[in-house]
Amino acid sequence: MATRALDASNLDTAPLTSSIRLEELRRYRETLPTAVRPSLRAILVPAILLAVVLPLLGGFWLALLWDDGWQAEDAGDWLMYLFILGVILIGPFLLIGVVVRDVAGRAGRRQFRLARFAAANRLTYSPLSPALEFPGMIFALDDGGLGWDVVRDDSSRGLVIGNYTFVTGSGKNARTHRWGFATVRLGTQLPHIVLDAKGNNSLGASSLPLVLDPEQRLSLEGDFDRHFTLYAPHGYERDALYLFTPDVMERFIDHAGRVDVEIVEDRLYLFSRQDLATLDPDVWRWLFGALEALTAKSAQWERWRDDRLGETRLEPGGNGETQIVRPPRGVAAPGRRLQQIVPWYWVVLGLAAAGLGVWALFDNVFGG
Structure with a gap:
């Protein structure tokens, strides 16, 4: 059964930019998870350090000025000296107050606006989602990833839009990754297909979070190959050609050229290195328009069967x-599932490390 179509024309983006009543914001802020609220310690520690360092620097500067022979010759000079001294001693504490007040006033505004936006469009909003059990590429790289600003549609179309962070490596080699994602349910399960958008590659290198076996690349007709590199499982080339008819390819070129696309199981995913759950109305309008266009042919895909x-x-x-x-x-x-490979540079680094280890062992044993 086809899922309910997305309707980008009725999307209400006004809550993303409209004014906020401070009392409503305060009440909403109390409902936020602790991990989302700004830490008072994270604000005060740098501010206190600033309050200590600035007077010391100011005192050092005044001492140098005094050593250079500066002397107060009249009451005006003394007033200027006292004014500078007061700014050095009191200014940092005033700055702390301004910073704390500003941060506290802005805390929760992003979440509040996104929550109002979701409610206005009959969606649900979660500022933090610890468990996003999706089969997409970015979700399979780490079990401890976190979803941020996740907007959902609980209807049959299963729309989910948000941002996702995960960590690879450990210790000094740990690296945090952040992706924007959007996913919608299709009407049937399809072969695992990935479209690597060439428009978001950097220095010719793919932006995908993993490396796929290049033997799975499939060339399609027309301008499609200039915009995407398509990966399909071995033996499913004919099925990919059935699914990506010229009209379907045109829709992907027109609406998804800036993001990577993945079809896995019964879901379509859009991935971006930029946040997709954002306060920018233009991003939401483009995103809903793209999903609407890409899923408009889902009924055609539902006729596909794996022979x-x-x-x-x-x-x-x-x-x-x-x-x-x-x-x-x-x-x-x-x-x-598409086949992945280990990047060649990891193989080279591994062999180099092994070679250094063997050399060090022989040097210790036979080097005297």
């Missing part, structure tokens, strides 16, 4: 008429 699960055949019906029996929905094991 590895069985063949379409004719069988006699109960009333004597012949009926068409099609394979069940689903994807055979070879088409469920």
Whole structure:
């Protein structure tokens, strides 16, 4: 059954930029998870250090000025000296007050606006989502990832838009990654297909979070190859050509050229290095328009069947008429996941490290 179509024309983005009543903001701020609220310690510690360092620097500067022979010759000079001294001693504390007041006043505004935006469009909003169990690329790289500013539609289309952070490596090699994502449910399971957008690559290098076997690349007709590199599982090239007809390719070129696309199981994903859950109305309008355009052909995709699960055949019906029996929905094991490879530079680094270790061992044993 086809999922309910997205409607970008009725999207209400006014709550993202409209004015905020401070009393409403204060009440909403009290509902935020602790991890989202600004830490008073994180604000005060740098401010206090600033309050200590600035007077010391100011005193040092005045001492140098005094040593250079500056002397107060009249009451005006003394007043200027006292004024400078007062600014050095009192100014940092005034600055602390201004900073704390400003940070406290802005805390929760982003979450408040996104919550109002979600409510205005019959969506739900979560400022923090610790468990996002999706099969998409970025979600499979780390079990401890966090979703931020996650907007959902609980209807059959299963729309989810948000930002996602995860950590790879450990210790000094730990690295935090942040992605924007959008996903919507399709009407059926499809082969694992990835579209690597060339428009967001850096210095010719792919922006994908993992490295796919280049043998799975599939060239399509027209201008599609100038905008995307398409990966399809071995043996599913003909199925990819069935799914990506010229009109479907045109929609992806027109609406998804700036993001990477993944189709896995029964979901379509858009991935970006930039936040997709944002306070920018233009981003939301583009995003809903892109999802609306890309899923408009989902009914066409629902007719696809994996012939590895069985063949379409004719069988006699109960009333004597012949009926068409099609394979069940689903994807055979070879088409469920694309094959990944280890980047060549990791292999080189690994061999180099192993070589250094062997050399050090021989040097210790035979080097005397």
